[in-house]
Amino acid sequence: MSLLEIQALGISFGGVRAVHDVNFSVEPGEIVSIIGPNGAGKTTLFNMISGVYRPETGRVVLSGETVTGMEPFRLAKRGMSRTFQNLQIFQNMTVLENAITGFHLQERGPVLADLFNLPGSRRRARLAEAGARALLARVGLERAADRDAGSLSYGSLKRLEIARALAMQPKVLLLDEPAAGCNAVETDEIDHLIAEVAASGVAILLVEHDMKMVMRISNHIVVLDHGEKIAEGAPAEVSRNPEVIAAYLGTEAENADG
Amino acid sequence: MRISGKYWTLIFLAALIAVTPLFFPSGYYFRVGSLLFVNGLAVTGIVVLTGYAGQISLGQAGFAGIGGYACALAPVHWGVPPALAVVLGAAVSGVLAYLVGRPILRLKGYYLSVASLGFGILVAMVLNNERELTKGPDGINVPDIGLRGLLSDWGLNLTNGEFWYALTGICLLIGAWIALNLQSSPTGRALRALHGSEVAASTVGIDVARVKIQAFVISAIYASVAGSLMALQNKFVTPDIAGFLHSVEMVTMAVLGGVASVPGAILGAGVLTLLPQVLTVLAEYEQLILGLVMMGVMIFLQEGLVPSILRWFRGRDE
Numbered sequence: 001m002s003l004l005e006i007q008a009l010g011i012s013f014g015g016v017r018a019v020h021d022v023n024f025s026v027e028p029g030e031i032v033s034i035i036g037p038n039g040a041g042k043t044t045l046f047n048m049i050s051g052v053y054r055p056e057t058g059r060v061v062l063s064g065e066t067v068t069g070m071e072p073f074r075l076a077k078r079g080m081s082r083t084f085q086n087l088q089i090f091q092n093m094t095v096l097e098n099a100i101t102g103f104h105l106q107e108r109g110p111v112l113a114d115l116f117n118l119p120g121s122r123r124r125a126r127l128a129e130a131g132a133r134a135l136l137a138r139v140g141l142e143r144a145a146d147r148d149a150g151s152l153s154y155g156s157l158k159r160l161e162i163a164r165a166l167a168m169q170p171k172v173l174l175l176d177e178p179a180a181g182c183n184a185v186e187t188d189e190i191d192h193l194i195a196e197v198a199a200s201g202v203a204i205l206l207v208e209h210d211m212k213m214v215m216r217i218s219n220h221i222v223v224l225d226h227g228e229k230i231a232e233g234a235p236a237e238v239s240r241n242p243e244v245i246a247a248y249l250g251t252e253a254e255n256a257d258g
Numbered sequence: 259m260r261i262s263g264k265y266w267t268l269i270f271l272a273a274l275i276a277v278t279p280l281f282f283p284s285g286y287y288f289r290v291g292s293l294l295f296v297n298g299l300a301v302t303g304i305v306v307l308t309g310y311a312g313q314i315s316l317g318q319a320g321f322a323g324i325g326g327y328a329c330a331l332a333p334v335h336w337g338v339p340p341a342l343a344v345v346l347g348a349a350v351s352g353v354l355a356y357l358v359g360r361p362i363l364r365l366k367g368y369y370l371s372v373a374s375l376g377f378g379i380l381v382a383m384v385l386n387n388e389r390e391l392t393k394g395p396d397g398i399n400v401p402d403i404g405l406r407g408l409l410s411d412w413g414l415n416l417t418n419g420e421f422w423y424a425l426t427g428i429c430l431l432i433g434a435w436i437a438l439n440l441q442s443s444p445t446g447r448a449l450r451a452l453h454g455s456e457v458a459a460s461t462v463g464i465d466v467a468r469v470k471i472q473a474f475v476i477s478a479i480y481a482s483v484a485g486s487l488m489a490l491q492n493k494f495v496t497p498d499i500a501g502f503l504h505s506v507e508m509v510t511m512a513v514l515g516g517v518a519s520v521p522g523a524i525l526g527a528g529v530l531t532l533l534p535q536v537l538t539v540l541a542e543y544e545q546l547i548l549g550l551v552m553m554g555v556m557i558f559l560q561e562g563l564v565p566s567i568l569r570w571f572r573g574r575d576e
Contacts, residue, residue, distance in 0.1 A: 051460075073463050073464055076460075076462060076463030081461065088461070089454070090451050093451070093454060097447060101447055101459070105462075105463040107444040108445070111476075114440055114444060115436050115445075116439065121444065124444055164458075165462075168463065
């Protein structure tokens with residue numbers, strides 16, 4: 001049994017099949033990438049897995065439990081965390097507070113204790129803050145801790161979102177284009193961070209347009225086209241698959257190979 | 259730094275409440291002061307709901323009405339001491355907020371505004387029409403809270419105005435303390451997070467519907483206690499306390515001062531309580547000037563008075 005199993009997942013919008021009959025699985029410590037041309041249904045697939053959309057067909061199985069269409073906060077409790085293609089940062093908070101929010105499941109407690117500032121509430125908040133500061137240091141944002149999140153650069157916000165997701169100590173981490181809009185140095189940093197997280201045993205599901213990055217760090221690649229899986233396998237295998245080249249990769253695959 | 263900020267706010271507020279009476283030319287000002295504090299308390303509840311959680315209620319006056327009439331009815335009909343009736347009203351308001359909020363707050367968008375608007379109108383209608391119980395639109399007497407006699411037994415002789423000034427001032431301080439505690443607590447962070455992005459809040463494990471209900475219940479209790487204090491102080495209450503205009507007035511106060519900040523909202527309550535007192539000189543132009551001030555603030559200081567002014571000062575420091 002795999003940690004995360006996607007079975008025959010499908011959804012359509014207004015009669016158009018956005019994703020149809022997609023199957024694959026992710027093991028602990030594995031990096032699985034979903035690639036495909038624009039509009040292939042990658043983000044839709046992500047949104048179904050992470051509970052933002054409810055799939056019409058198929059099942060999502062997490063640690064042997066069927067979690068299909070479960071609300072995101074219930075998935076979070078079961079160890080699934082994600083980042084967003086179009087950043088979802090809490091702009092009304094500081095960088096540190098954004099990271100602390102990732103510890104919500106650990107720091108939450110009775111509301112009355114929070115209202116009256118009881119020692120238990122202060123202790124929970126203190127622990128979460130210490131954890132958040134450590135995570136910010138890990139992604140290189142420790143010096144920005146007290147700044148408004150809205151004032152960070154795009155690349156820094158991407159890292160902040162990853163830090164917030166890591167705060168939950170997830171078993172499965174879904175990353176939706178973590179390197180989009182980042183320069184070469186930032187991409188490299190995110191690259192290392194993802195490899196490091198996977199090495200610690202977290203299963204990673206990745207959607208990314210940067211083919212070099214995908215080819216370099218993935219253990220396994222799933223190729224979508226028009227909402228259907230047209231190929232899957234190791235990076236070298238996939239990049240040689242004629243159907244994949246025809247659908248999407250074109251000359252980029254040769255570059256990545258060379 | 260955040261912690262000291264919280265206590266500085268409270269110390270400043272306490273000092274202001276304690277020192278201002280030294281400059282009162284007459285006893286009447288104690289009454290204006292306590293009116294201001296009661297409004298400030300209700301508006302602090304709106305900071306929790308709207309400023310932290312980003313949810314808008316247009317029915318806060320409904321809860322004020324429940325708090326007010328609890329103090330009018332419970333002592334007479336069930337022999338509850340008036341001070342305990344405040345707690346009873348708050349409990350009823352909290353439960354009703356939960357019942358109204360539970361089905362509504364699962365939905366995204368403006369459903370809460372519409373539902374709470376309906377709830378407020380419903381409460382006002384009941385208070386107007388259940389003449390057997392509430393005596394209808396003419397209002398009803400509210401028994402004395404009785405604490406002033408207790409204080410004079412202990413040798414502390416206060417005039418009625420001084421007593422209510424002190425009591426409502428202390429209640430406002432406690433209310434501000436609680437709201438400020440909440441802001442930097444785990445629950446407050448969850449509320450502000452869902453304000454920033456509901457989907458991201460849910461992704462980190464925040465049960466968005468649940469914490470929204472918590473915020474709504476808390477704000478209802480604030481409004482209810484404020485309504486109780488208003489009724490007890492006036493020794494009289496009419497259904498106007500639950501009227502739509504009162505709800506709008508509370509939201510306006512919060513937005514004017516800065517809805518995300520406790521001192522801002524209290525300042526907003528202060529301005530809108532005092533301005534009509536000052537503008538009575540200008541009699542028929544009162545509404546006009548009030549409207550112009552509101553428009554000016556919304557156009558030039560969109561975050562509200564206090565956050566805009568703080569931002570301006572910070573900008574000058576850099």
